[in-house]
Amino acid sequence: MAWRIVIAGGGFGGFYAARALERLLKANSAEVTLVNEANFMLYTPLLPGAAGATLDPRHVVVPLRSQLQHTDLVIGEVTGGDPAHCTLGVKRIDGEQIELVYDQLVVALGSVSRTLPIPGLAEHATGLKSLSDATALRNRVLTCMDIAESLKDPAKRAEYLGFVFVGAGYAGVEGLAELQDFAAQAIELYPRCRAEGMRWALVEAKDRIMQEVPKGLSEFAARELRTRGISVRTETTVKEITERDATLSDGERIPARTVVWTAGVKPSPAVGKLGLLLDRSGRVMVDRTMRVEGFQHVWAIGDCAAVPDPARQGQACPPTAQHAIRQGRLVARNVAAALGNGRMRRFRYRTKGVVAELGHNKAVALTLGVRWRGLPAWFIARTYHLLLMPGMGRKLRLLVDWNVALLFGRDTSAPGRLGSPTPLQEGDDLDG
Numbered sequence: 001m002a003w004r005i006v007i008a009g010g011g012f013g014g015f016y017a018a019r020a021l022e023r024l025l026k027a028n029s030a031e032v033t034l035v036n037e038a039n040f041m042l043y044t045p046l047l048p049g050a051a052g053a054t055l056d057p058r059h060v061v062v063p064l065r066s067q068l069q070h071t072d073l074v075i076g077e078v079t080g081g082d083p084a085h086c087t088l089g090v091k092r093i094d095g096e097q098i099e100l101v102y103d104q105l106v107v108a109l110g111s112v113s114r115t116l117p118i119p120g121l122a123e124h125a126t127g128l129k130s131l132s133d134a135t136a137l138r139n140r141v142l143t144c145m146d147i148a149e150s151l152k153d154p155a156k157r158a159e160y161l162g163f164v165f166v167g168a169g170y171a172g173v174e175g176l177a178e179l180q181d182f183a184a185q186a187i188e189l190y191p192r193c194r195a196e197g198m199r200w201a202l203v204e205a206k207d208r209i210m211q212e213v214p215k216g217l218s219e220f221a222a223r224e225l226r227t228r229g230i231s232v233r234t235e236t237t238v239k240e241i242t243e244r245d246a247t248l249s250d251g252e253r254i255p256a257r258t259v260v261w262t263a264g265v266k267p268s269p270a271v272g273k274l275g276l277l278l279d280r281s282g283r284v285m286v287d288r289t290m291r292v293e294g295f296q297h298v299w300a301i302g303d304c305a306a307v308p309d310p311a312r313q314g315q316a317c318p319p320t321a322q323h324a325i326r327q328g329r330l331v332a333r334n335v336a337a338a339l340g341n342g343r344m345r346r347f348r349y350r351t352k353g354v355v356a357e358l359g360h361n362k363a364v365a366l367t368l369g370v371r372w373r374g375l376p377a378w379f380i381a382r383t384y385h386l387l388l389m390p391g392m393g394r395k396l397r398l399l400v401d402w403n404v405a406l407l408f409g410r411d412t413s414a415p416g417r418l419g420s421p422t423p424l425q426e427g428d429d430l431d432g
């Protein structure tokens with residue numbers, strides 16, 4: 001009988017694990033099943049590009065079926081599990097609750113935005129974690145300008161032209177930079193808004209933005225944002241958010257109807273329902289082979305797992321795509337080894353570089369210890385994503401989108417209801 005391997009989550013970790021398993025195990029020796037909420041893998045580092053309209057939202061995802069030839073895909077939500085009996089509960093897309101039985105399980109459920117008990121946060125702020133977040137943000141910028149353009153009261157107009165990002169990691173800095181770049185182009189089409197001007201602020205609790213890059217590059221990124229008129233507020237937090245403004249810890253009140261929360265992540269809620277041992281931050285406890293403590297046949301990787309970081313004694317790996325990809329590939333080898341193919345290895349990867357786009361054809365990058373900034377870093381960032389994006393068709397889509405945006409500017413249409421059909425009217429009376 002073929003071994004049954006189930007992968008829960010089809011993001012960076014799960015997708016690369018499935019791809020590697022397809023290569024490592026003969027199709028008739030193992031049945032690999034991948035459970036994911038959607039039929040695509042979201043390429044999150046390009047999400048700011050979708051929000052900032054340099055990329056079509058559909059081009060920042062990888063359709064799982066077209067990339068995985070021998071993996072059985074179950075679209076649905078992981079609802080719980082019993083590792084002692086080797087079962088995983090899944091609510092399939094059609095609503096049916098099923099139970100998958102496995103010999104080996106890989107948990108790769110990723111993370112969700114980590115929120116804090118700040119008044120008004122849940123009601124008035126939005127995240128930048130999903131494709132719908134990115135599309136909604138882009139549409140929101142345009143809707144705010146459309147409303148502001150029709151208002152006579154400058155104070156009210158300022159609310160619609162105020163944008164605050166809270167949290168200055170990858171998602172916050174890249175998201176704000178791309179969206180501001182997009183808005184700066186779009187505002188040329190709104191004379192009244194142009195006269196008023198926009199206000200953009202980036203709020204960060206720590207003493208510098210982008211803790212992921214060395215201090216020099218982080219300072220370059222902050223300077224770059226400031227020269228565009230963006231207010232970068234370090235060692236500052238948000239105290240309260242209302243429909244119309246955000247109040248900072250230093251007492252300043254910024255009129256803004258758009259507040260984007262990008263201040264950290266926590267494991268997906270389903271991780272807590274799998275009966276596995278979790279650390280204080282809710283991540284699954286694993287050893288250096290990524291095997292879950294207490295269970296020989298369960299593994300965990302990516303943002304939802306506390307994989308010991310080879311680069312920092314006593315700490316877990318940071319929640320990045322580059323770690324999740326390497327963990328996905330390695331866990332596949334270790335699962336194969338547990339089934340008698342090859343030998344078990346420890347996770348040894350140390351960050352080799354980082355790239356972060358800043359809009360305006362600028363970026364910061366660190367590659368094998370060499371620091372890059374400005375246009376060369378931007379070129380490296382785009383080349384890196386182009387190489388990493390799976391599939392020739394997907395790579396070409398990126399290239400075309402980027403070049404069209406370079407030549408003709410970003411697309412400023414706001415197809416807000418894309419994907420929601422227009423309801424049909426009541427039937428007309430045929431006699432009438």
Ligand SMILES: Cc1cc2nc3c(=O)[nH]c(=O)nc-3n(C[C@H](O)[C@H](O)[C@H](O)COP(=O)(O)OP(=O)(O)OC[C@H]3O[C@@H](n4cnc5c(N)ncnc54)[C@H](O)[C@@H]3O)c2cc1C
Pocket residue numbers: 008009010011012013014035036037038040041042044045046047048076077078079108109110111128129170171175268270301302303304319320321322323324355
């Ligand atoms: C805007 C943004 C920009 C980023 N930029 C970078 C960058 O430049 N470089 C970098 O290294 N990292 C970056 N990251 C971080 C990176 O995206 C994550 O570290 C990476 O995606 C983690 O991979 P993962 O497989 O653990 O989780 P994910 O890629 O999030 O995959 C988890 C999968 O599990 C699915 N899932 C979750 N819960 C369930 C459930 N109950 N049932 C079924 N399926 C479920 C999700 O739908 C998803 O497909 C960025 C993140 C964001 C949000």
